[in-house]
Amino acid sequence: MVKKHGKKQRARQKSRRTGAAYASASAGTTHEHTPLPDMAVLEDLPHHSGRKLDTELAARLVAACHAQCRPCQKTLARKLRTEQRPTLVALAAAIYGTLPTPGFIASSTTKEWAPLARAGKTDPAAAAAALAAVEAMDDASASDLLEDTLDHWAMVNADPAQITETVKVVHDAPPRQRPANPMDAFRAAGVKVFTLDDLDLGDDVDRYHLQANYGVYVGATNTPDGQDFPMLTLYPETEDAGIEDLERRTDWEHWGLHGMPDMDPRWRLRARIADRSLQGLVHVDAHGRDDIELWRASETVSMPDAWWDLLDRAQHALIVGPSEPEALQDTADEGKLLAVVARVSFV
Incomplete structure (x- = not known):
């Protein structure tokens, strides 16, 4: 009995540590989706207000999304939204801090929260408010935000350099540059250029x-x-x-x-x-x-x-x-x- 109890206890600890389902941890069938992206760069974001992040959990979850492993996504997502709201905020802010709008198919939760993520890039008060809003969410709302966020993370290459670039853009995303108008070169050279608008x-x-x-x-x-x-x-x-x-x-x-x-x-x-x-x-x-x-x-x-x-x-x-x-x-x-x-x- 003591031996069996010890085995169960170790399985529970492994489940908590790895994010795997208890049954998988107990059976010794947990698996990793490799390579794991380096998510330590999330700590550079202001939105977690200095709170400790579980970047290893974030890495496993993003890797599971790339592998399209629904069981791991479900287990790791549950752990993230119930135990690691600051990490959820960082994952979400890395996406929605860069987008001008969350998109019309986003949940109402994400649509309401996204402006705080954008403002939090430069405003510490807004960054703190973004964290507070997520920590105050019920499980259903947090699930909606996380699901929308993971849809975007699934598009990001798991290469560490790409992950870093995704997070960096929150701080100083440059405006999209339109291709140069070839007529500008003629104008700069002193050549008179007429457009249809000029001809009226x-x-x-x-x-x-x-x-x-x-x-x-x-x-x-x-x-x-x-x-x-x-x-x-x-x-x-x-x-x-x-x-x-x-x-x-x-x-x-x-x-x-x-x-x-x-x-x-x-x-x-x-x-x-x-x-x-x-x-x-x-x-x-x-x-x-x-x-x-x-x-x-x-x-x-x-x-x-x-x-x-x-x-x-x-x-x-x-x-x-x-x-x-x-x-x-x-x-x-x-x-x-x-x-x-x-x-x-x-x-």
Whole structure:
């Protein structure tokens, strides 16, 4: 009896130490997802307000996410949110301290907490408030924040250098740089440059065909919670269309096919109810006027009933590009895939 009790006690201690389930610890079947990322860099963040972090636990949890090991994720996540709220704060702040918005698919808990993470980069009071808010959360709210956070950490390469870079960007993330306008070189050399705006041609000129144009492929994807979601893939239709053009004309984020990009309500996918067709993809200014047109339907094509019904339910669509559908993964791996979630405007 004493021997069996001692074995149980050692299993419980191993379970607490490793984060493994008690049954696994008892059976000696615990495992590690290697290589473990070096998460000690989380201690550089201000959001934990000097509280002690369990960086080893954070490393095991991130590694389990990369390995897509649900049992380990579940066990380690439970330990993190019940025993290590400061570590949860650091993991979450490393992500949401860098993002301009948490994204429309984030939980309400994350949406409410994310502004504190962003403000905490430079404001010690906000950093302390971010920690206090998480420590005051009930288990359900803490679970929501952690789940949203891990969706993002799953996208970060487990290489130590990449982990370090992810955390460093919280402190001094530079603004996204648009590609240089080639006309600026002419202006700097004293060459007079005229644009369409300078010529003041009014509304008589259709500028769409004077700029880079794209074609679209219709498809669907899944949100992180498993919901079907409509998707359009843009591919270059003119020689000047491509990643540099999209980076110059949009603020879309680089996307790695994980999670979902942010929603920008000024990007509109126009759809005509009468014939269930797509009309175009535009960006509108503060007054609701079109200021960017990336795609315009050249002919009327009615969408399949199932896809149209999905569009009607979602009222939004994921827009990605520039890429051919079969090359999405390769394009994303090269860091050349941009994405945004646009509103659907039914006309």
